[in-house]
Amino acid sequence: MNIRIVRFFLSRLFLVEAGLMLLPIIIALLYKEPFSNILSFLIAIGIIAVVSILLNVKKPDIKTLHTKEGMITVALTWIGWICFGALPFVISGEIPFYVDAVFEMTSGFTTTGASILREVESLSHSILFWRSFSHLIGGMGVLVFALAIFPTGASETVHLMRAEVPGPKFGKLVARLKQTAIILYVIYFIMTFITIILLILGGMNVFDAACHSFGIAGTGGFSTRNASIGFYNSPYIEWVTGIMMMLFGMNFNLFYMIVLGQTISIWRDEELRVYLGVIFSAITAIVISNSLNGIYDNLSDNIRHTFFSVSSVITTTGFVTVDFAQWSLTAIMIFALLMMIGGMAGSTGGGIKVARFTIANKSLFNEFRLMQNPRRVVVTKFNGKPLTEEQVTRIRNYVLAYIFCAITICLLVSSDTPDMQTAVSATLNTFNNIGVGFATAGSAAPFTDYSVFSKIVLTFSMIAGRLEIYPIILLFSPSTYLNKS
Amino acid sequence: MQIVIGGAGKIGEDLCLELAEEGHDIILIEEKEELIDKIIERSDISGIVGSVVDYDIQVEAGVPNCDLFISVTGNDEMNLIAAILADRLGAGYTVARVGNPQYGTHMGLMRRALGVSNITNPRLETAREIVKNLSSPSSVSVESFAHGRVNMHEVKIIQESGLEGMQLTDFRNRFTSLIVCAVQRDEQVIIPDGSFVFKSGDIVLITGLTKDLEQFYIDIGISQKKISNVLIIGGGEITNYLCRILERNAPKMKITVVEKDPKRAWNLAAVYSDVNVLSGDGTDHQVLDEINFTFYDAIVALTGIDEENIMIGLLAAQNEISKIIIKVNRTEMLPIVRHNGLQTVITPKAIVSDSLVKFVRAHENAMGSKVEALHRIFNNEVEVLEFNVKQDSKVLNIPLKDLPLKNEILIVFIIRGNQIIFPTGNDSIQCEDHVVLVSKEKQFDDIDDILEGQKAKTKPLDKATYPDHIAEDNPISVSEVPNK
Numbered sequence: 001m002n003i004r005i006v007r008f009f010l011s012r013l014f015l016v017e018a019g020l021m022l023l024p025i026i027i028a029l030l031y032k033e034p035f036s037n038i039l040s041f042l043i044a045i046g047i048i049a050v051v052s053i054l055l056n057v058k059k060p061d062i063k064t065l066h067t068k069e070g071m072i073t074v075a076l077t078w079i080g081w082i083c084f085g086a087l088p089f090v091i092s093g094e095i096p097f098y099v100d101a102v103f104e105m106t107s108g109f110t111t112t113g114a115s116i117l118r119e120v121e122s123l124s125h126s127i128l129f130w131r132s133f134s135h136l137i138g139g140m141g142v143l144v145f146a147l148a149i150f151p152t153g154a155s156e157t158v159h160l161m162r163a164e165v166p167g168p169k170f171g172k173l174v175a176r177l178k179q180t181a182i183i184l185y186v187i188y189f190i191m192t193f194i195t196i197i198l199l200i201l202g203g204m205n206v207f208d209a210a211c212h213s214f215g216i217a218g219t220g221g222f223s224t225r226n227a228s229i230g231f232y233n234s235p236y237i238e239w240v241t242g243i244m245m246m247l248f249g250m251n252f253n254l255f256y257m258i259v260l261g262q263t264i265s266i267w268r269d270e271e272l273r274v275y276l277g278v279i280f281s282a283i284t285a286i287v288i289s290n291s292l293n294g295i296y297d298n299l300s301d302n303i304r305h306t307f308f309s310v311s312s313v314i315t316t317t318g319f320v321t322v323d324f325a326q327w328s329l330t331a332i333m334i335f336a337l338l339m340m341i342g343g344m345a346g347s348t349g350g351g352i353k354v355a356r357f358t359i360a361n362k363s364l365f366n367e368f369r370l371m372q373n374p375r376r377v378v379v380t381k382f383n384g385k386p387l388t389e390e391q392v393t394r395i396r397n398y399v400l401a402y403i404f405c406a407i408t409i410c411l412l413v414s415s416d417t418p419d420m421q422t423a424v425s426a427t428l429n430t431f432n433n434i435g436v437g438f439a440t441a442g443s444a445a446p447f448t449d450y451s452v453f454s455k456i457v458l459t460f461s462m463i464a465g466r467l468e469i470y471p472i473i474l475l476f477s478p479s480t481y482l483n484k485s
Numbered sequence: 486m487q488i489v490i491g492g493a494g495k496i497g498e499d500l501c502l503e504l505a506e507e508g509h510d511i512i513l514i515e516e517k518e519e520l521i522d523k524i525i526e527r528s529d530i531s532g533i534v535g536s537v538v539d540y541d542i543q544v545e546a547g548v549p550n551c552d553l554f555i556s557v558t559g560n561d562e563m564n565l566i567a568a569i570l571a572d573r574l575g576a577g578y579t580v581a582r583v584g585n586p587q588y589g590t591h592m593g594l595m596r597r598a599l600g601v602s603n604i605t606n607p608r609l610e611t612a613r614e615i616v617k618n619l620s621s622p623s624s625v626s627v628e629s630f631a632h633g634r635v636n637m638h639e640v641k642i643i644q645e646s647g648l649e650g651m652q653l654t655d656f657r658n659r660f661t662s663l664i665v666c667a668v669q670r671d672e673q674v675i676i677p678d679g680s681f682v683f684k685s686g687d688i689v690l691i692t693g694l695t696k697d698l699e700q701f702y703i704d705i706g707i708s709q710k711k712i713s714n715v716l717i718i719g720g721g722e723i724t725n726y727l728c729r730i731l732e733r734n735a736p737k738m739k740i741t742v743v744e745k746d747p748k749r750a751w752n753l754a755a756v757y758s759d760v761n762v763l764s765g766d767g768t769d770h771q772v773l774d775e776i777n778f779t780f781y782d783a784i785v786a787l788t789g790i791d792e793e794n795i796m797i798g799l800l801a802a803q804n805e806i807s808k809i810i811i812k813v814n815r816t817e818m819l820p821i822v823r824h825n826g827l828q829t830v831i832t833p834k835a836i837v838s839d840s841l842v843k844f845v846r847a848h849e850n851a852m853g854s855k856v857e858a859l860h861r862i863f864n865n866e867v868e869v870l871e872f873n874v875k876q877d878s879k880v881l882n883i884p885l886k887d888l889p890l891k892n893e894i895l896i897v898f899i900i901r902g903n904q905i906i907f908p909t910g911n912d913s914i915q916c917e918d919h920v921v922l923v924s925k926e927k928q929f930d931d932i933d934d935i936l937e938g939q940k941a942k943t944k945p946l947d948k949a950t951y952p953d954h955i956a957e958d959n960p961i962s963v964s965e966v967p968n969k
Contacts, residue, residue, distance in 0.1 A: 373763070373776075375764055375772070375775070376761065376762065376763055376764075377744075377747070377750040377751055377753070377754040377762040377763065377764045378754065379754040379755040381758065386751075386754075386755030386756075
């Protein structure tokens with residue numbers, strides 16, 4: 001492996017984070033926070049600068065980056081960003097324990113939204129902002145962001161982006177990678193801005209509106225309120241949040257097509273149809289289940305809360321208005337399924353992704369057809385296009401890897417959890433980057449009381465979920481570091 | 486007409502023979518000298534050895550002054566380039582054979598953009614021919630006229646039909662709106678008159694309105710059950726086109742394709758979701774049994790090997806599959822397979838040369854009453870022609886009984902506007918009529934050619950070299966033209 005090129009990229013990518021840390025400093029100045037807050041960010045920036053200079057001592061002579069190096073770079077960048085990003089929490093003393101801070105930061109960058117904090121309202125504005133802002137950058141990807149602002153045009157960077165953009169297939173929007181990254185971020189920022197405006201119109205203050213919008217955009221779920229969106233008790237805000245979450249769970253290429261004026265053609269997208277179909281059927285089923293169990297007095301509350309929760313869970317955002325862990329077990333099982341399916345490929349959501357879910361199902365259905373007639377030639381199609389056996393195998397293997405990882409994480413946290421439901425909830429919650437679960441303690445139960453070991457396991461669970469497993473497995477596999485290609 | 490033909494493959498060879506026989510001057514361009522020699526032995530053409538896309542060769546072949554340039558090499562791109570080059574050199578008309586389905590989807594655009602007058606796609610034509618045959622379950626072959634309102638069917642007379650021993654006059658009294666155009670009996674083709682007596686085993690060419698034909702089938706006890714399950718053996722390009730057309734025209738038809746090559750099978754399955762594609766050797770009895778092939782209404786054998794297709798046809802006939810269509814590339818095989826008469830035989834090169842001969846005849850006579858449609862039936866012994874009659878024709882306004890027609894010609898029907906007339910001796914042909922006629926004499930390119938004493942273009946020499954041994958072996962049975 002070409003370590004030098006990895007170091008080269010890391011040093012530059014870390015500097016981007018240092019640059020982003022200037023934003024919470026501005027917030028701290030605006031809200032006239034004590035100098036210790038500003039200092040904590042400045043110290044973090046200083047540490048990043050030193051590390052970055054040290055990494056870049058020896059310039060790489062071979063500037064080629066292959067898939068393996070790309071994956072490792074992505075994994076290390078994320079881990080580095082998380083480790084450095086957690087520093088201000090510790091230095092400012094607001095989250096004194098470093099493992100907790102790392103968990104919180106991971107939850108932020110991976111857009112999970114799970115927290116170790118029992119209450120957040122006492123945190124200072126700059127820290128809250130940094131926590132929520134990490135959703136915005138982590139949602140679209142730190143490397144995609146770096147790519148959009150870096151002046152490089154190296155074709156190697158495609159390996160970086162491929163490892164980071166979620167979904168089975170990575171399609172460039174335009175011929176140039178940098179251009180693609182910029183388009184993605186422009187669409188992303190514009191939609192975020194719209195969300196901020198809509199939330200302010202609903203009566204939120206500007207700071208809360210911005211922080212919540214970051215959470216919606218990145219499908220993260222960190223709130224500035226202990227009761228999350230439920231705090232505002234406003235149907236308007238709930239509907240706006242619910243719908244915007246649903247939009248951010250969609251493939252961003254579709255928005256680009258709308259920008260290009262091909263609005264009609266996005267309805268032909270099979271993944272979108274499945275996505276909307278799953279949302280609609282889940283809402284219907286849960287509304288019926290709630291009515292039967294008499295959870296809500298009137299239908300409009302029932303529909304509103306169900307829509308919000310379904311949207312929040314399938315897009316893996318994790319905002320809450322009600323504790324759906326108290327609903328019927330049927331509803332909880334449906335939520336568990338939605339958690340695993342996740343958002344669409346190319347969105348900011350986590351999970352298996354609707355595309356993979358659809359293809360894996362089709363492949364299974366084809367298996368049945370093959371059983372009826374072994375001579376039959378079956379082809380798995382997606383979006384009207386045939387997939388090669390290789391592509392289908394890759395997706396099936398991903399689903400397998402996903403299941404193995406989930407079971408392993410369940411096993412590792414089992415010593416710390418009181419019951420099966422909590423263990424599965426903690427796993428699905430972190431591994432799918434959701435932020436809410438269905439633990440017996442409640443859907444938004446914080447991870448405060450977990451042991452250090454469990455917190456580290458869940459931290460990796462979040463990173464593995466965000467980077468779609470393989471980069472993290474590659475990072476831990478010894479053969480990566482043996483000097484063969 | 487000065488015609489330059491590029492490529493001496495199956496189609497090229499066929500075209501050389503046919504067009505030379507029709508009296509055109511043919512120059513053949515072909516890279517392999519021995520192929521040219523082989524054709525020169527059989528017909529009166531000249532050949533140039535070289536590449537069809539070579540500027541010098543084209544000039545040497547006289548392309549700048551020729552009336553028609555036809556490129557039918559095995560390579561699509563070469564044909565297109567050759568045709569474009571010929572067009573720029575000044576050839577009157579240019580025709581390119583293009584088989585690749587990727588070019589096939591926007592023929593009109595391709596033609597306009599490239600300046601090629603006609604693009605012919607043998608496989609697509611073949612697929613269309615098969616579709617036409619599948620839509621009429623009980624006849625051996627089908628031609629349609631007047632946008633499908635009138636059909637011409639080849640039907641085999643079976644013992645149970647009750648027609649055995651019936652005279653044609655009695656037949657006409659019974660089926661008033663049907664016309665028997667020609668009959669093939671024991672390798673011999675007859676244009677029947679009133680005294681003709683049916684025998685079982687005859688294959689008759691019969692025409693009439695679609696609904697009358699349906700009634701006829703019911704009356705003679707041939708089931709007209711619509712084909713709903715088709716088994717196609719071989720998954721090549723023709724099958725690809727066939728599936729495409731059937732998916733659009735007959736969405737309810739269930740199609741099963743058996744293909745040996747897994748890659749090809751995969752490609753088919755990838756494009757056509759509703760087609761049941763099976764991977765296996767369709768000529769293997771075991772495989773056919775496994776898929777329960779006797780259950781199908783129709784079997785279409787489209788493997789690349791003639792003998793395999795013939796075997797499949799025989800096997801299907803043995804198992805009493807009602808509709809059997811087989812593809813046979815080599816015309817030398819045709820007398821053998823036609824003999825049992827149960828199946829429809831499709832010959833791609835014949836379909837293409839038919840359409841090109843029609844093209845030539847239509848363009849040769851651009852001003853007069855030209856050929857609109859040409860079908861050849863009974864192993865090329867009979868031609869069915871559709872003419873568009875113009876005002877300077879000599880046949881106008883004369884009652885048919887007074888028309889001095891040549892022997893062996895039957896005017897089958899006249900399409901006048903929306904009307905279809907099955908004429909009697911008192912009817913006459915009028916301007917702008919479309920006249921469909923059946924003839925044993927060939928090479929008509931104007932309606933006036935049917936009159937006694939008009940030009941006879943056929944050179945006896947050509948006739949002798951043309952491998953139409955059946956025509957030579959059997960003395961023509963002379964019969965009167967029934968309508969006279």
